[in-house]
Amino acid sequence: MIQLKKNIPSCWLKIKMICMLLIFILMDFLPCAQSSLKLKGNRPNIIFILTDDQRWDALGVMGNPIIKTPNLDKLASAGILFENSYVTTSICCVSRASILTGQYESRHKIHDFVTDFTPAALAETYPVLLKNAGYKIGFIGKFGVGNHQPFQIFDFSVNTEVEKGQPDYLIKEADGHMIHETDSISHSISKFLDEYAHKGPFCLSVSFKAPHEQDGNPPEYIIQKRYGNYYKDELIPEPVTANPKYWNSFPDFFRTNSNFGRIRWKGLFSTPTLYQENVKKYYQLITGVDDVVGQIIKKLSDTHISDNTIIILMGDNGFLMGEHGLEGKWYGYEESIRVPLFIYDPTLPDKIKNIRASQIALNIDIVPTILSMAHVSVPSKMQGKNLIAVLENKIPARKDFFYQHYFFGSPKIPKEEGVVTKDFKYMIYIEHHYEELYDIMHDPHETTNLVNHAKYKKKLEELRERYKELGSSVF
Numbered sequence: 313m314i315q316l317k318k319n320i321p322s323c324w325l326k327i328k329m330i331c332m333l334l335i336f337i338l339m340d341f342l343p344c345a346q347s348s349l350k351l352k353g354n355r356p357n358i359i360f361i362l363t364d365d366q367r368w369d370a371l372g373v374m375g376n377p378i379i380k381t382p383n384l385d386k387l388a389s390a391g392i393l394f395e396n397s398y399v400t401t402s403i404c405c406v407s408r409a410s411i412l413t414g415q416y417e418s419r420h421k422i423h424d425f426v427t428d429f430t431p432a433a434l435a436e437t438y439p440v441l442l443k444n445a446g447y448k449i450g451f452i453g454k455f456g457v458g459n460h461q462p463f464q465i466f467d468f469s470v471n472t473e474v475e476k477g478q479p480d481y482l483i484k485e486a487d488g489h490m491i492h493e494t495d496s497i498s499h500s501i502s503k504f505l506d507e508y509a510h511k512g513p514f515c516l517s518v519s520f521k522a523p524h525e526q527d528g529n530p531p532e533y534i535i536q537k538r539y540g541n542y543y544k545d546e547l548i549p550e551p552v553t554a555n556p557k558y559w560n561s562f563p564d565f566f567r568t569n570s571n572f573g574r575i576r577w578k579g580l581f582s583t584p585t586l587y588q589e590n591v592k593k594y595y596q597l598i599t600g601v602d603d604v605v606g607q608i609i610k611k612l613s614d615t616h617i618s619d620n621t622i623i624i625l626m627g628d629n630g631f632l633m634g635e636h637g638l639e640g641k642w643y644g645y646e647e648s649i650r651v652p653l654f655i656y657d658p659t660l661p662d663k664i665k666n667i668r669a670s671q672i673a674l675n676i677d678i679v680p681t682i683l684s685m686a687h688v689s690v691p692s693k694m695q696g697k698n699l700i701a702v703l704e705n706k707i708p709a710r711k712d713f714f715y716q717h718y719f720f721g722s723p724k725i726p727k728e729e730g731v732v733t734k735d736f737k738y739m740i741y742i743e744h745h746y747e748e749l750y751d752i753m754h755d756p757h758e759t760t761n762l763v764n765h766a767k768y769k770k771k772l773e774e775l776r777e778r779y780k781e782l783g784s785s786v787f
Contacts, residue, residue, distance in 0.1 A: 359516045364520060366598060387654060400674055408519075452504065453517075454478070558637060571724065573640045591633055622656065630647050636758075644748075655700075667703075671709040674710075679696060714729070715732055
């Protein structure tokens with residue numbers, strides 16, 4: 313008994329030491345656990361807005377003195393505005409596939425409007441990758457890839473495309489009333505935020521039809537009536553290259569009545585009256601989108617999630633409005649391939665807020681940027697760059713990119729490839745081996761093809777070699 317009494321304090325001492333050791337371990341562990349939980353809880357919400365056929369200069373913040381886009385301008389100015397943003401293929405279906413996959417057309421293999429993503433390809437699009445990482449995902453509007461849109465993968469979806477390949481501007485609601493597609497999207501965004509604002513991190517993809525024309529013969533722009541008086545007293549300057557001499561300078565294979573861009577030009581921009589009317593409608597549709605963005609901003613504030621919600625806006629391709637005697641996209645001119653892009657991220661450090669970024673940004677950069685923001689690994693198949701890492705000098709900015717467009721082919725839309733840098737552009741119509749070289753730094757309207765100018769022979773050879781190099785790397 314005497315021995316037992318002596319051992320009791322020793323035993324309790326050991327227990328006490330073990331308890332203290334456990335406390336120290338837990339004290340070390342808990343901050344890490346709390347930090348990990350905080351990171352998971354604070355993963356940002358992401359709203360990605362895609363407009364249809366919005367060219368780079370159809371924003372007030374990009375220097376357009378006529379168009380009214382105050383809400384978009386505010387976000388762009390408070391965030392990162394990319395002044396040199398492009399698409400790698402200027403057509404809806406292909407560009408949207410590139411945006412979803414982070415890949416060039418030559419890799420994702422979506423060459424037309426009817427090809428669906430394979431299950432394997434769909435599994436590596438940004439919505440599915442985010443869903444697998446715990447995000448709630450929503451999609452509203454036009455998916456734009458394939459005949460069978462995969463809306464079943466989303467937690468919330470509203471399909472304005474309705475298996476047509478292109479939404480109508482006027483949509484019949486369940487009660488029989490007609491509503492403009494932009495207004496329908498606005499209502500759907502509000503419903504999504506009502507349901508998912510506080511259910512963990514979400515990614516909502518919003519795809520407007522605006523400002524795409526309503527297909528028809530001729531095509532037309534259908535606006536909401538309340539915007540009918542917008543811009544009525546403005547005189548829109550005609551493009552420099554609207555002069556007939558630029559259309560007439562094209563080679564015979566291009567300058568035909570079968571050229572798709574020329575056909576659509578006739579119905580929308582071929583006379584001064586048509587030009588004024590339809591550019592104003594194009595602007596009115598964009599102002600309609602701007603008002604929806606204003607409503608999103610208010611809704612985020614009302615639901616107290618604005619401080620943790622990133623808003624990204626991009627155009628799926630640009631749009632020729634009479635330049636070179638053409639309407640539409642497809643071709644490698646600046647108005648066709650250059651698009652608006654901004655990232656408003658309230659969680660970023662101040663050093664990369666409120667900036668105008670001069671680095672080249674591409675549609676294939678959207679996925680790696682979004683995934684990185686959400687702390688999700690970027691698949692190796694993706695060819696884009698995390699734009700935030702570029703701005704932070706963690707990875708190098710690109711000096712150029714490869715352009716490709718293969719839909720239809722001659723005579724409707726001659727197939728085209730090329731190389732775009734900040735200063736020069738080399739394009740080749742591959743079915744005819746017809747080359748174009750433009751000094752876009754000094755000739756931003758691309759008025760003079762320099763292929764046959766002796767002064768630019770060295771630059772031409774340099775870009776021909778770069779064209780071969782890039783062309784072999786994008787597959």
